[in-house]
Amino acid sequence: MTHAIQVRGLTKRYSGVEAVAGIDLEIEHGEVFAILGPNGAGKSTTVEILEGYRKRDSGEVSVLGADPGRPTRQWRSRIGIVLQTNQDAPELTVREIMRLYATYYPDSRDPDEVIEMVGLTESAGKRIRQLSGGQRRRVDVALGVVGRPQLLFLDEPTTGFDPESRRRFWDLISGLAHGGTTIVLTTHYLEEAETLADRVAVIAQGKIVAEGDPTTLGGRATAKARVTWADGSVETDTPTKTVLELSQRFDGEIPELAVTRPSLEDIYLRLIEPS
Amino acid sequence: MPETAETTDAPPVTAPSAPMPSIVRVSLARATAETKMFFREKDGVVFTFAFPIVLLVLFGSIFAGDLEDTGVTVSQLYTAGLIGAGVMGAGFQNLGIGIATERQDGTLKRLAGTPMPPSAYFVGKVLVVLLIAVLEVAILLAIGVTMYDLDLPSEASKWLTFTWVFLLGVSGSALLGIAASSLPRSAKSAAAVISMPFVVLQFVSGVFIPFTAMPQWLMNIASVFPLKWMCQGFRSVFLGDGGAALEAAKSYELDRVALVLGAWLIGGAVLCLTTFRWKSRRDG
Numbered sequence: 302m303t304h305a306i307q308v309r310g311l312t313k314r315y316s317g318v319e320a321v322a323g324i325d326l327e328i329e330h331g332e333v334f335a336i337l338g339p340n341g342a343g344k345s346t347t348v349e350i351l352e353g354y355r356k357r358d359s360g361e362v363s364v365l366g367a368d369p370g371r372p373t374r375q376w377r378s379r380i381g382i383v384l385q386t387n388q389d390a391p392e393l394t395v396r397e398i399m400r401l402y403a404t405y406y407p408d409s410r411d412p413d414e415v416i417e418m419v420g421l422t423e424s425a426g427k428r429i430r431q432l433s434g435g436q437r438r439r440v441d442v443a444l445g446v447v448g449r450p451q452l453l454f455l456d457e458p459t460t461g462f463d464p465e466s467r468r469r470f471w472d473l474i475s476g477l478a479h480g481g482t483t484i485v486l487t488t489h490y491l492e493e494a495e496t497l498a499d500r501v502a503v504i505a506q507g508k509i510v511a512e513g514d515p516t517t518l519g520g521r522a523t524a525k526a527r528v529t530w531a532d533g534s535v536e537t538d539t540p541t542k543t544v545l546e547l548s549q550r551f552d553g554e555i556p557e558l559a560v561t562r563p564s565l566e567d568i569y570l571r572l573i574e575p576s
Numbered sequence: 577m578p579e580t581a582e583t584t585d586a587p588p589v590t591a592p593s594a595p596m597p598s599i600v601r602v603s604l605a606r607a608t609a610e611t612k613m614f615f616r617e618k619d620g621v622v623f624t625f626a627f628p629i630v631l632l633v634l635f636g637s638i639f640a641g642d643l644e645d646t647g648v649t650v651s652q653l654y655t656a657g658l659i660g661a662g663v664m665g666a667g668f669q670n671l672g673i674g675i676a677t678e679r680q681d682g683t684l685k686r687l688a689g690t691p692m693p694p695s696a697y698f699v700g701k702v703l704v705v706l707l708i709a710v711l712e713v714a715i716l717l718a719i720g721v722t723m724y725d726l727d728l729p730s731e732a733s734k735w736l737t738f739t740w741v742f743l744l745g746v747s748g749s750a751l752l753g754i755a756a757s758s759l760p761r762s763a764k765s766a767a768a769v770i771s772m773p774f775v776v777l778q779f780v781s782g783v784f785i786p787f788t789a790m791p792q793w794l795m796n797i798a799s800v801f802p803l804k805w806m807c808q809g810f811r812s813v814f815l816g817d818g819g820a821a822l823e824a825a826k827s828y829e830l831d832r833v834a835l836v837l838g839a840w841l842i843g844g845a846v847l848c849l850t851t852f853r854w855k856s857r858r859d860g
Contacts, residue, residue, distance in 0.1 A: 387681070405690045407597060
């Protein structure tokens, strides 16, 4: 029971194609863990196995101390799942569906409290059909956490959001993480992983190709920095020295100066390149 | 916070001590929500609920007149037949299409990820179907009595027959609908895949055309399915002994009605348990 999730040598094949080709993973309690990877890399399959939706072919998997291949009601009551797309129950109001889902769990949160937590108090009496896409997504998250889960899976939670809604959504998730909920997040937005995750794993072709702190992933923090200015650009291990030299050359202010290290996106794109 | 050994640094992995909610409570919560969803979805209400009512008014008005000196009018025959069709529509058609849609829109997948006991989902469905069927039958009977001189039986034994035919019919149809919901490939095709065989079944089971007016081979096929027997059971209640002469066997054969409907109930339950899928086909 030392890790929230422990995976050893996980594999899954679909009609001969190896979707997951031997994945090892350890996710700690209270951690926010992001799984990145292109479509078809095995990301969703891996997560669905952890969620108890799919059977694995081989490997050892333990989620909250139990085998997700044999989900029980007890185990399910400790896990929250926010799936990618749902258009269900359009004719129920927000409050009605929250109350309904609350009855499934032994120790559920107060539905009105959860509605407030996701910022839908104003719309609690509205039918789900009448909500905007962003509001609907918040209903999805609310349904995922109403059972007071110890572990929450979020599958591409902010796809289709405008930047402002995305920020608000991140605050909500950070709040849950601070409350001690372990969160496993899949996303296509590198910025999202960088903002929310304590650690990230990049999956490509069914394998984990990199794993670690998003600020240092793939040697990001120690990679050569690029110094650019009005009429030049150079990659260097010693950007401070370069800037000082440039400063002398221009006698003070360097025109259009920028010092950058590779973004998470640069590292990510390099990692998922087929070798 | 008092600093005691028990309350500090409790590991977050301890199993919840609260007991799991009872299946009865979850089933009732589901039935309540299902009822709201059904009656708020106007298209569905018209499709499953109003359809037999409209047809009864229509057919009952077009085909007036008596049948072969039995004292039974054609409108009365339609009332009994459409009660059978209405009961089966509420179960088979309503659930067959409704659950196929829920499989595609993610309802079922989301539910499968919660600790909701699967049986609560099915019980909730059957309860809402029972409610729809009771209302449907009440309205059809009211129309039959006020417009087509249908006599409601006064004997308790007839109502006893009505009750068991109704309960066996509703639950069997509901289970068949749940099982059939796995057949359509998508929600879009569900209405066609489910409704087409149901309409055919209504025609060959004596809902619109007297059963005996059909060729023997069609009668044989229809006798395999529950609708023919449900209609026969309802005729025995509402057309009285005079109507028995109109039956193929010159009798209502209530023992066989019970046998066939009971067999479909068991068969439907087995089909549900063995074939129900919480995920859509494209979802693997």
